[in-house]
Amino acid sequence: MKLNVVVLELSGILDGIRGNELRHEVSGFVTxxxxxxxxxxxxxxxxxxxxxxxIVSAMQMVRNTNGKLFVCSISDQVRMLFELTKxxxxxxTFADQDEFNRQVLATQ
Incomplete structure (x- = not known):
């Protein structure tokens, strides 16, 4: 069975406006x-x-359809924020797309 994998590359500031765009994009991918x-x-x-x-909302959307959401290539600042907020x-998370491919896609 071939998995349908979508890579979403974000840039700039991830705030309320871009967050809403992210939710909308992920909803479209899930659909x-x-x-x-x-x-x-x-x-x-x-x-x-x-x-x-x-990000949490997007993860819930994906999980509700029995899918999986992963994140890669986060900066030290974002990693610290992820840790502080649990x-x-x-x-x-993965260091980059190559690590994701090796650890997730290679095992499918």
Missing amino acids: KGADIVLIDMKKVTFIDSSGLGA IDRIVQ
């Missing part, structure tokens, strides 16, 4: 049958509480 959503945050320069909420306990 189209995405099994796995990977959010690549390599180009994200800042994230606020609304952005964190959007999001790192519910969202699995």
